[in-house]
Amino acid sequence: MIDIQLDDQQFCWGDTLSGQFIWQSDNPDKIPKSADVLMNWFTEGRGTGDRQTVEKQPLSPQKLLDFQTRPFPFSFTIPREVPMTYDGYLFRLMWELEVKIVFPGIFRPQDRATCVFQVLPYLQRD
Amino acid sequence: MAKIKLNKINQNPLRRPLQPQKTAEGYCLVDPNDGFNLFIFIFGLLWLAIWCGVSFPMFAFVIIAFIQQPSLETILPVAFLSIFAVIGVVGLVWAGSSLYRVYRIKVGEVILSTYPLYQGQSYRIKYRRKLRQGRTTKPTTITAQWVNYEWVEYRRGTDTVTATHEISVIDLPEQSIMAGANELTYMTQVTVPENAPLSIYAPHNQVRWELRVKIQLPYMTRDTSFFVLQVLPS
Numbered sequence: 001m002i003d004i005q006l007d008d009q010q011f012c013w014g015d016t017l018s019g020q021f022i023w024q025s026d027n028p029d030k031i032p033k034s035a036d037v038l039m040n041w042f043t044e045g046r047g048t049g050d051r052q053t054v055e056k057q058p059l060s061p062q063k064l065l066d067f068q069t070r071p072f073p074f075s076f077t078i079p080r081e082v083p084m085t086y087d088g089y090l091f092r093l094m095w096e097l098e099v100k101i102v103f104p105g106i107f108r109p110q111d112r113a114t115c116v117f118q119v120l121p122y123l124q125r126d
Numbered sequence: 127m128a129k130i131k132l133n134k135i136n137q138n139p140l141r142r143p144l145q146p147q148k149t150a151e152g153y154c155l156v157d158p159n160d161g162f163n164l165f166i167f168i169f170g171l172l173w174l175a176i177w178c179g180v181s182f183p184m185f186a187f188v189i190i191a192f193i194q195q196p197s198l199e200t201i202l203p204v205a206f207l208s209i210f211a212v213i214g215v216v217g218l219v220w221a222g223s224s225l226y227r228v229y230r231i232k233v234g235e236v237i238l239s240t241y242p243l244y245q246g247q248s249y250r251i252k253y254r255r256k257l258r259q260g261r262t263t264k265p266t267t268i269t270a271q272w273v274n275y276e277w278v279e280y281r282r283g284t285d286t287v288t289a290t291h292e293i294s295v296i297d298l299p300e301q302s303i304m305a306g307a308n309e310l311t312y313m314t315q316v317t318v319p320e321n322a323p324l325s326i327y328a329p330h331n332q333v334r335w336e337l338r339v340k341i342q343l344p345y346m347t348r349d350t351s352f353f354v355l356q357v358l359p360s
Contacts, residue, residue: 013359043328043330043331045278045331046278046280046289047278047279047280047289047330047331048278048279048280048281048329048330048331049330050328050329050330050331052328081358083324083326083327083328084324084326084359086323086324086326086333088276088291088293088323088333089276089291089293090276090277090278090289090290090291090331091276091278091331093326093328093331121245121324121359121360122359
């Protein structure tokens with residue numbers, strides 16, 4: 001099980017997206033083969049779904065094991081000229097942070113969790 | 127909100143519109159679609175050649191037969207083949223008018239002082255379209271629209287289908303062109319609202335800002351130029 005926590009939910013171009021995730025393995029004998037933290041955008045709606053991984057941070061499986069049940073920090077910079085979060089009539093574009101841990105095996109079992117955030121032209125602070 | 131349908135996910139980078147060229151006048155963007163596709167033209171020409179080459183002689187033959195021996199037996203083939211002859215004539219007229227338009231007038235281009243565009247800003251835009259041959263014979267008007275719309279593409283069976291939804295359409299002021307002009311020039315100003323949706327150019331899902339300029343030249347052509355411009359946050 002993976003629990004992701006972001007320091008904020010709204011970002012602009014050039015902002016730093018930081019947070020942490022906690023991984024709790026349901027089987028302590030399962031050693032991950034690879035692990036990544038990815039920053040993606042994707043579309044949903046009437047059109048064919050588009051998806052792009054904007055940035056990817058590979059994680060060392062050994063380090064991940066050392067951090068098990070403890071917060072594992074991560075940090076990204078929102079690049080410039082990426083599409084903004086959009087909710088329209090025919091489609092919507094959303095951003096997510098994804099943590100993916102892949103285990104060895106024929107069918108590549110994996111633990112995966114995502115957390116949605118927004119990339120906006122300007123921040124709306126309450 | 128449209129019903130969400132999860133289709134096949136494509137891992138593709140953004141598909142950006144054409145970028146303008148920096149010139150001495152400013153940023154120049156040429157209409158990528160001049161209405162003349164060589165492959166479609168060749169295919170159409172072959173199709174017309176076969177269609178007219180078969181239907182016109184047959185139509186002429188049954189017409190002669192009807193003239194020589196008017197009867198119900200000879201008029202029925204005339205009525206039947208007239209449909210094919212009409213389709214052939216319409217095809218020839220369409221092909222001829224397309225070629226004539228390419229022959230008489232070049233593609234349109236817009237010139238901007240700055241690019242890309244930003245929210246909350248106004249921009250003066252110059253549209254220009256030159257005639258290859260001769261000059262305009264009658265006065266005409268140029269009209270334009272500043273359109274913001276969503277565009278999506280998806281598969282329906284074996285077909286690729288597109289759908290659009292207009293978010294805003296702004297009609298820009300008309301401009302008259304006098305007779306005797308060898309170049310059509312249209313000056314206008316477009317404003318990008320502060321809270322306007324920003325351009326998105328995913329491969330199958332896009333938010334577009336488009337300038338549509340329509341010209342109607344009597345006895346010459348009727349054509350619309352489309353220019354997709356990028357809008358970024360202020």
